[in-house]
Amino acid sequence: MGQRPGRRAGDAVVAAMGLGGVDYMFFNSGSEIMFMQEAIAKANALGRPAPKLVMMTHEYPTLNAGLGYAAATGRMAATAVHVDVGTQHYGCAVHTARHSGLPVLITAGAPPVSYPGSMRGARDGSHFWVQQTADQAGIVRQYMKWDHRLEFQDNPGMVVSRAIQVARSEPRGPVYLVLPREIAFLPSDGERFPTAQQLGITRPPAPDPDAIRDLADRLVKARNPAIVVQRSGRKAATVPALVRLAEILGAPIGEAAARSYQCFPMDHPLYQSIHLDLAKADVVVVIECDVPWIPGPQQPGRDAFVAVVDIDPVKAHIGTYEFGADLRIMADTEITLLELLRAVEQLADTSDRTRFADRTARWAEVSRERYVRSVKAAEAEANQSPISPLWLSHQIGQAMDDNCLMVDETLMLSPLPPYLRFSEPGTYFRNPGSGGGWCAGAALGARRQDRPAEQGCDRGQRRRLLHVFGGQRGNHLGGALQGAVHVGDLSESQLQHRHQGDRPVLSRRLCGPGWARGRLLRSADGLCEGSRGRRCLRRKRQRSGRGRPGPQAWAAADP
Incomplete structure (x- = not known):
């Protein structure tokens, strides 16, 4: 159990973050969360664990900075903003956090409701009355794994440790904690709380052995296997494991409909980026993808065997989800890839490995030719x-x-x-x-x-x-x-x-022009493709005072 190293509840909040592995707090100050600055300064002066404070000037990049740090390091970050208004200024970064698979502790202060003069931290400014909301956490609840408002009876250190435990346990994601000012100022000395590690961070689960044997057997026998990735690269150790599996099978690696992380070396001969046609595949392995492909002519055929590997293989957070699969494996990707590699190596004989090598050579030539064409197209311009x-x-x-x-x-x-x-x-x-x-x-x-x-x-x-x-x-x-x-x-x-x-x-x-043309092609009624639409766009540019149309306007104005 960790001891609360300070005289105030706010000291325990900071201590639990430091002990729980929070390296940085990206911070927007406010009149009800200034205790955080004091508590971190005190911890630094006394040589106690605390996150490093990074002062920010707007809440939107504040949360995105926390996500960027978590993505680049795999470690947890925290943010702090001013009451409900700061929470709303997080904006669509809250949406990004929900879909990132990254651990971030999102905090916000709450206005005091204590009668003026009744206790330290009570109301002493007119804004505190109008900042009250019926449910501040409700602003972001549908995007969070967990949320809580710190109350009088809570052990502050334990609550923060609990938030970190939930955020760092798979499937990882954001958590939201509301910190009322007078609660943070409550006097307290010597109370103890468990750290996040003592509460217990879940260990990654291993895949079902029967599912691994089934999938390995199908991959070895496949004529044209393919692997689709999106988010597995958030854990760097999955990349070399996937390289080994792809190389032994000679299986091409394609990006899902939207890539999020680097899941495979981009200069590898088997890497096909967004150009992999799944219609020709007989076995498709989908690894940590929300939208593995856009339904249409390049999706897997009816007879293709589709296997999904993910810590959340059914995507429970997406309301309607029409992507079918013959096998869904709920497990850690790195462990699954290593187990699958071991099973494939045991099943593949000499003739299989010869087929795999021939397939690797074919895909390597496809990659080389595509890159050469791309370079020539660039050099021509x-x-x-x-x-x-x-x-x-x-x-x-x-x-x-x-x-x-x-x-x-x-x-x-x-x-x-x-x-x-x-x-x-x-x-x-x-x-x-x-x-x-x-x-x-x-x-x-x-x-x-x-x-x-x-x-x-x-x-x-x-x-x-x-x-x-x-x-x-x-x-x-x-x-x-x-x-x-x-x-x-x-x-x-x-x-x-x-x-x-x-x-x-x-x-x-x-x-540039490419984006504008893409937008015009998606116009519902085609108005912008006609002369009337081009004239409207010219007039809009002229009224805005921008003078000569830029690349987007010329793209629409050209016949």
Whole structure:
């Protein structure tokens, strides 16, 4: 049991975070949560465990920074904001947190309701009356794994440890804790509480042995197996395990309808990115995917055997879900891949391994030809002005190496994917939700990751970081950038490079004609495809005072 090291309940809140493995708190101050700053300063002065405080200027990048840190490190982060209004300013970052599979402790203060002068922390400002809500946690409850309002009778340290236990146990996810001001100021000395580790973090479950034998047998006999991934890369150890399995089978690796993490080396001969046609596959293994494919001509055929590996294989948080599967394995991905690899190695004979090698060679040639075509397409547009998105994407791909992190918020049909060649696990991250404006805050959190010593760098060396965004999501970035990485106003300069200490950050917005055309093609009634629609768009640009139309307007105006 951990002892409460302080005189106030707020000290126990901070102590439980430090003891529970929370490294950073991304913090927006408010009149009811200033106790957090004092408690962390006190813990630092006394040499006691506490998260490091990172002051933020807006709540939206605050939560995204916590998600970025958790994604890059696999460790837990915390956030703190001001009452219900700060909670609402988290915005669609709450949606992103829900779909990230990452452990984040989301906290917010609550206005005191104690009669003025009756106790420390009681009402002493007019805003406290109007900040009361019937159910503050209800603002975000449907996106959380767990929520709680700290009450008078609670043991504050135990409540925080419980929140951490739930967030860090699979399936991992966000939790929300409301901290009323007068409760945080309650005097207390010497009370004890269990840490999150003492409460017990769940260990990852192993797969059913019969399911592994069945799937391994089908993979060995398959003529054209395929593997689809989306989120397994949030745990870096799954990447080498998947590489070994794919290589022995000669099975291509394709991205799901929306990628979230780097699940497989992008320069590997078996990597097919978003170009894998599942209609030709007879066995499909889906690993940690919310939407494994878009229903249509490239989905698996009726006779294909589909197996799903996931800690949540039925996606209980998605209301309607029409993706069928013949086998759903609820288990940890890394353990499942290792067990599956062992079973395949036992079943495959010499003739099987010859087939696997031939299949590997065929897919390697497909990958090589596709990359050569992509490079030639980019080189053909090298001298265009303004710069061609293909040429820019090619140059970005050439500049990136394993000493870089990329935080990507471009749309799935952006020109970037064919040119990315990241090979090291944990070097590429993409928005795990569908809310725009994630990348700037996520970049701030991700760049607080020290590069591990086992990767060949001295402790403390920082990776270069690129965050890139585009399309509709770029419209959300103004405030997020100013609140997160302070790289300035993108409307004046779309390409900026700043060094903050030893952490270089490059920000790039991709938003050109391709996005505009894509939007026009999706128009419900086709109005924008006609001359009337083009005239309307021109007039709208002129009324806005922007003068000569930019790339998006020209895309719509050209016949």
